[in-house]
Amino acid sequence: MRNIVFIFISFLLYCCQGNEAHKKQIVAKDSSITALLPLGEMPDSRVHLMARELQQFYGMKVIVMPRSAMPEEGRLKGTSRYSAPAMLAWLKRQKPANCDRILGLTHLDIYTRKGPYPHWGIFGLGYKPGVACVVSDHRLRQFGKRTDTFLTLVTLHEIGHNLGLPHCEKHPSCLMSDAKGTAKTLFAEKKWLCTNCKSMLKHP
Ligand SMILES: [Zn+2]
């Protein structure tokens, strides 16, 4: 009997420790406000999920703006692909004055220049530090049920850049690791900031 009780208590302790390691981490509690701008066909369910994840993880306030069409100025001629740097410049101008930053969420493909590639497809891009970031689910939708998990990691990553965090090379599971445009990194990441990144976190 005592053994059974002991095993039961051990099991409970194990569960608690397991939860402790990657429980919903609130890395900061601050009064900053992020405006979330749904673009084009981005589903409402995903927009509200990202708003909740940002609130829970960073402790910031999030307001969801009325949906907007994609800006014509960022479109790569003859395609439905958009320049992420051009979108950041456009988003900056859409930011409500009472908000500290703006996040654009799009269903369409976004790209940036990378080495010899002028139109390198990416998941997201954010100023570091800065007031604007953009995230796309276009390249993540192939992962089916994991799409929302990966989209959350990318969103928390880009807002992390806005808050001044650089790429992390200390822990492959830290969400500030550089995805380099491939999902390989995302499979290793957790909804977690390593101690080093957490200590660098500065809020306005
Ligand atoms: Zn990054």
Ligand SMILES: [Zn+2]
């Ligand atoms: Zn880190």
